[in-house]
Amino acid sequence: MFIEKIKSEGLSQLSYLIGGGGKAVVIDPRRDCEIYVEKAAQLGCRITHIFETHRNEDLVSGAPILAELTGATVYHGPNAAGDVKYAKTAAEGESFKAGEVRIEVLETPGHTDDSVSYVLYDQSFGDDAVAVCTGDALFVGDVGRTDFYPDRAKEVAGLLFDSLQKLLTLGDHVYVLPAHGAGSVCGDNMANRDFSSIGYERAHNKMLQITDRDEFIAAKLDEHHYQPPYFRLMERLNLEGGTPASRVLVPAPLDLKELRELAKHSVLVDVRDVTAYLGSHVAGSLALPVGMLASFAGWLIEPDKQITLIAESDAQAETAARHLARIGFDNIAGYFALPIPGWAANALSFDAVSVVGVDEVARRVEERPSGWQLLDVRSQSEVESGVIEGSRHIYVGHVPVELESLSRDTHYTVMCASGARATVAASVLVSQGFNNVDVFMGSMGAWQSEGHAVADKPA
Template structure:
């Protein structure tokens, strides 16, 4: 018997390959799913089953693609908004055997109506559960969000509470394998580790310490989560089944001449680190450093957008394309890896963004320049926890639609937690005609370090 974990960085998505006696199953596969077939082959197993814990909102499921590759059957839970076309429905107490490995289905709604957990047993060594794959119902240090049904807010929060009691009843010895780790948009307070047990979470998970069902409901309905626009497209694709992800190979390398010949509607995404972008970038490009693509691309891009990447290398372009493919953005026309001094020497245009340090920030706050505003682009919870005096707040993801509320003639200094989101925000504003923007590099991190 084996369990192998696969982590998709950026999304903090966790998927699993389990197997025994020549058969294997995959739980919550990602879209670039060749890794599961390769790992199963190493273990001498054939993938025969694919299980989904729920219809994901933040990534494209690889289940229908993996089913085509392997001939495996996909199983999904009941009570989805509509039938998942590529899957069979599995329900409470259904059992699946792989040698002495047994999976039993638990219906655990709350995060979504179709949420399932899969309980693993070793039939040769006792009757107790060995592990449970909890999807987005129970995380390490947190529990699933319940804001996808706002008109039923209290009801679904109560459903999640009931589902968590079912998981707790499995016993303290049961290991927990969730669908996401720290950094995922599916929870706020996850621990920075990918393993735990029911017993440990019972004693240490703040949400599991709440014994009153009504208190739990009250806490959940007061939470605030952001829902990027691309979530709706993910839900659609994960209902009908997505096509195979096409841009998994390195996108085509483009010469400067080929880059300039691209259609006018092409969106240029600079996936280099923020220091490179701030120092010199191609005009009207959107800053989306590769590790931040999963969190923010869905706020600023449309599924039909034609994309071109500005990357430091072929490997960076390939990783960026994988991140984009995992959330449904496939139309990458190629990448440009410019040497910016050489680019400038060719009389090609470029832009730079001024950065300020802590001392300059203090001076501006003490004696604000004329026509100056401080713009905080952190999340609502961060702003409430550590507010910054004099700052106006517009969340990074909302800035594209809320830019009309700002004055392009004003001078904006942008801050976030460290400066990375501020760089993204600066690029969003510059694409909309704002020219007098700069970034407080270090941002709240620098303020906290300074006491």
């Protein structure tokens, strides 16, 4: 029996190819799914089953596409929000075999109503469970969010508690194979590793330390999560079935003339590192580094908008296009990668964003100059752990819809935990005509490292 993990960077999504004895199954495949076929062939296996742990909100499922490629049957849990047109239902107690592997279904609702876990048995070696694919019910260091049903908040939190108790009965030796890892929007406190066991989570996962059902429900109700607008698109596509991602995901290179024309109606997205954007960027472009695309493109770009990438290389443009395709953003006109000296030589309009450090921000906080505002774009949970006195809080994903509440006459210094999200937010402001914007590089991390005071809540 083998278990191959496939990680989708940016989304921190985890899928699995599992098999032995010439057959294999795939758990939660992503949209660009040729990788599963290729790996199965390398391992001498044919994919016979595809299992989904739940309807994903943060990416397009590759299950219907992989089914067409392989002829495998797709299975999805019961109680979905609609008819999952490409899948059969897998219910509690059902069992499936694929070569050496037996897969048993456990219904584990709470994160979503249709959440299921798949318990894996190695038929060639003992009767005990080897591992469990927990979807978004149980993570490494955390448990699933339960905010997708606000009118049933207490009920679904209680359902998740019950589901976790069911998983804990599998035995401490059982490996935990979650659907997401650290950095995913699906949890706040995941450990920075993708492997664990039931026993380790029982001992160290803070949410599993809560043994009282009512106390667990209260803890879940006290959480704060964000739902990007593109989640609604994912919900629809993951019921109807998304279209295949292009096999060739390298966008066409653009020349300067083409870029200038596209800039009139296309969203310019700079996928370079934040420091590159701050130093020099094409006027009007948004800063969305490759590693942050999956997390924030869905907040800042409407799904039907055409995108033009500003990249450093073919490889970077290809990676960016792949990350965008996984969340359903396919309308990419091309990419521009002329080295910066060439921008000026060709009279391309470009801008820069100033950076300030701890000492300057401390001076401004103390002196409170007229017309200056510190803008904190961290998440609500981060803000609740402490803020810089006098700062205003707007979550980075909410900046586009809060523009009317901001004054173009104000000098904004944008901060987050390190400066990366602050750069993304600053790019939104600058692209919308805010001319007096700088970024607090180091942000809260640097502020606290220097021993400066932290207040309880923003202004």
